[in-house]
Amino acid sequence: MADNRFHLAWFMNFTPDEWREPFGQGGYPWDGQFYIEMAQSLERACFDLIMIEDKLMVPETYGKSRDLSLKHAMMVPKADPAPLAVAMGMATRHLGVVATMSTMAYPPFMLARLSSTIDSLTKGRFGWNVVTSAEDLMAKNFGMDRLPPREDRYAMADEYMEVVGKLFESWEPDAVVLDRENGIYADGSKVHTVDHKGRFYQVRGPLNTVPSPQRRPVYLQAGASPRGRDFAAQHADAIVSVANGVEGMKEFRADIRARAEKIGRNPDDIKVFFCITPSLGETEAAARARYEQVTLSDNFVTDVLISISAITEIDFAQYDLDKPLPEKLVTNGESGTLDKFQQWGSGKTLRQLAADGGGGLVSSLELIGTPAQVAEKMGAAMAEVGGDGFLITTPVLRVSRRYITEIVDGLVPELQRRGLTRTEYKHQLLRDNLREF
Secondary structure (H helix, E strand, O other): OOOOOOEEEEEEEOOOOOOOOOOOOOOOOOOOHHHHHHHHHHHHOOOOEEEEEOOOOOOOOHHHOOHHHHHHOOOOOOOOHHHHHHHHHHOOOOOEEEEEEEOOOOOHHHHHHHHHHHHHHOOOOEEEEEEOOOOHHHHHOOOOOOOOOHHHHHHHHHHHHHHHHHHHOOEOOOOEEEEOOOOEEEOHHHEOOOOEEOOOOEEOOOOOOOOOOOOOOEEEEOOOOHHHHHHHHHHOOEEEEOOOHHHHHHHHHHHHHHHHHHOOOOHHHOEEEEEEOOEEOOOHHHHHHHHHHHHOOHHHHHHHHHHHHHHHOOOHHHOOOOOOOOOOOOOOOOHHHHHHHHOOOOOOOHHHHHHHOOOOOOOOOOOEEOHHHHHHHHHHHHHHHOOOEEEEOOOOOOOOHHHHHHHHHHHHHHHHHOOOOOOOOOOOOHHHHHHOO
16 A cells, blocks of 8 residues: 655744743743653654754844844744753654754854764754854854855855764764773774865864764755755755645655755655644634634734844835835845745735735645644645645744644644554654655
């Protein structure tokens, strides 16, 4: 029989939960327990992984001030994802844990060492979401006046991946011999310097950690531009995408697979996760009412505009909410996100664009209805696209226990009953679970 299953993952960040909502935790404490329990819930539902987003600055673009970002707790405060990944990994046995870390922020040696350590601590379940960062405010925190142009950032990232790859391979698989009788822990002849001297990086090596269970973490990446797609096809084990409906999903996946095949990679080794934001209810009408209640609120519009301003470095506070954008905008930041947001030529007002962000900005499909209806739509879409999985998230990445329960105890059982998602883990390593189907 054909295996019709697809993979499930969740995209979140280490920020306050739905702190304004009646079913939220209230924004405190910051001990990570809320997200540790979330990871345990996702493992109960047999998710492949949970991915933690990150940014390395306090946004100041919207309204040319940091005040609104802080007032709304929008993209700030935000805690470091790596320790949370460790905590979630230590509290689970099978779920993959993925941390976002920027090639512009971590020296290659430090990132390779940290990743190797976390992979060992989680017994082979760590993934690295590879980002180059897209904000000049981030650059100012790391000794730069501004970020290099996008093409230069990708050139740097290509070399970065080469360096960390050499570091992960600097210990041969059998370098640790543990020969008690002769007092030999590791065989020095099987540990090698990398002696990398490139255009952007100079690293001697070797790594000073033992080979981790996966030898290197699973690589995740989100590349929407042609250059970004090339980078993802070259390096990623899994790719995150926000597509425009089923046709957009098909186009993106086919394009990535073609690029991978062209450079000699097996396309089946790259899993494409399409972002979705299901809105669930006891009836379709109830689900739609909840969706509209959220996306049409003043707080939601402001949250979306703070977020889109931060990652595109365009101050949307300068535009009239009730008029279309006066010109097509461009950015050195996240250009794919900007293009999807502004819907140039649609005639929609900025307020409408922000409301659309409730689904369209981070969701590849409109999924509003009962768990059974949403599960049916997900299955039909994935059958037409051909694979590989969905990355569940929320419009501004905040989450509540109620929403987690709706997904884990409502939607997932419907998917499992249809034979669409896993009901057990068969492998220890995250990479093996991703390649199982």
